[in-house]
Amino acid sequence: MNSLATFSLICGIAGLCLVPVLGPVAALGAGYTARRQIAAHRQHGRRRATAGIALGWIGLVIACIVIILFVIWR
Numbered sequence: 686m687n688s689l690a691t692f693s694l695i696c697g698i699a700g701l702c703l704v705p706v707l708g709p710v711a712a713l714g715a716g717y718t719a720r721r722q723i724a725a726h727r728q729h730g731r732r733r734a735t736a737g738i739a740l741g742w743i744g745l746v747i748a749c750i751v752i753i754l755f756v757i758w759r
Contacts, residue, residue: 689719690730690737697740705748712741 693716700708716738723731 687719687723687728687730687734689715689722690734693719693737694733694740695737697737697744700744701740701747705744705751709741709744709748712737712744716741 693712696708696715697712698708700706700710700712716734719734719737720731722728723734
């Protein structure tokens, strides 16, 4: 099991709940790196890495929408 894939998933979840900008960025970086490692070393954890990437993109889009709305309504 690739530990970076697990870290990506945790950062993706934290990005939705606790850390709105840093969590998704960390989830994306760790997720893409984990998928490269998994492919190169034939490890397990591709689904976790993919879930972390998906949550990272969702969290990043939500954070951008919130920032844009804040700027418009300010």
